[in-house]
Amino acid sequence: MQCKDMLGSLSDYLDGELEAQWCAEIERHVAECGNCRVVVDTLQKTVLLYRTYGHEEIPEDAKDRLYAVLNLKAVR
């Protein structure tokens, strides 16, 4: 397996949606290729960072305004 062959499968690999045989090939390649190892690790970290810190709560005042608008519409 070459570097470019695994690139397209990395998201499926990280999401656990890749067949076992392909996973094994990726792991074999990554064990020998430092660049691809970094790509896999940092790609995984990228996803993890957004999952952990990417979510923003709607501000309370925006929520209040939203409820106010919707109540108004419902009453009419």
Place this chain on the structure above:
Amino acid sequence: MYNLALRLMADPHEAEDVLQETFISAFRALPRFEGRSQLGTWLYRIAYNAALMRLRKRRVRTESLDEPGVAEGVDLAPRQFTDWTALPDKLLLRRELRDSLNAALLTLPESLRGVFVLRDIEGLSTAETAAALALTETNVKVRLHRARLALREKLSAYFASGAPSAGSHKELVSHAM
């Protein structure tokens, strides 16, 4: 839904407007909804369309038609090979980290950003995202992968070079004290 609107509009006030429009449209359309799709997915779809409509208007106003950042179909080959995985948690303050995540996200074209937000930030499944954005599941997967690779490049460039700056070291120290 707020996150989808916020990431697409890149403006909290406009995101709020999108949310209001979404619920108003939804209440109006509710009698015709008939449970054809999941309620949550349906609301995401209304929000997405409302956001796109506003973006289209905004673009006409500013006369800039091309999307910044990674065009679809662009070469995806990795360019950054620095391992920064240990950095963000150890050294960066949350606010600085969030700022860099937001900045990277905004460089994605909206077609990729919408998919990424629904899948990796809102946590929708591939099928739910496909239904919400009127895409095939294959298309969702392709776009998600492109989005992740592009974000990895951005974050790598950021974490491997500029950050953490001397300033943030100082900030970190004062924060710790």
